[in-house]
Amino acid sequence: MALLKYTIGLMVSSVFVSHSYAESINQNLTIKGNLIIAPPAECILNSGSQQTVNFGDVLLPRLDGVNYKQVVPLRLSCTNLPSNTLKMSIIGDPTTFNSNGGLKTSNNKLGIVFYVNNEKKTINTPISFSYTNVPKLEAAPLRNVGTTYSSTDGGKFSATATLKVDYQ
Secondary structure (H helix, E strand, O other): OHHHHHHHHHHHHHHHHHHHHHOOOOOOOOOOOOOOOOOOOEEEEHHHOOOOOOOOOOOHHHOEOOOOOEEOOOOEEEEOOOOOEEEEEEEOOEOOOOOOOOEEOOOOOEEEEEEEOOEEEOOOOOEEEEOOEOOOEEEEEEEOOOOOOOHHHOOOOOOOOEEEEEEO
8 A cells, every 4th residue: 555655646746747847938038238349448657757756865774664755756647447446566676685565776785665545565566546546655765674784885776666557
């Protein structure tokens, strides 16, 4: 008797399965759109001219990455941006001493650190910002505190970095 109930139950479920397939409804789906080919985005940084930051005469004991801070010119003009989201990077060679992301200078005992909106940033690392709110960029010299200095270490120093702005 138990075998008969099992067989009937199996037959009934079989009927329900085939019945649900028999009542399937198919409907076509239409997808439409309009592709707009926009002119390419273009951004010009600082009117296309190279910028220079001059620290002037600096005193060795005061080179701590904060003193002598100078504004780095950052004027950005963009057209046809697909989004206001941008990324900025300061590309350059890092110091050979531990400067927490500073830029190498012609004097291997000195470096340059950068600040974006008063927050210290590491070179070669993208920084997100909005085109409608271009950040304030500053630079300050610092010295390697782990070394000794002599009178021959004084003199002019320079550094070169590339300011790169990416748009998406």
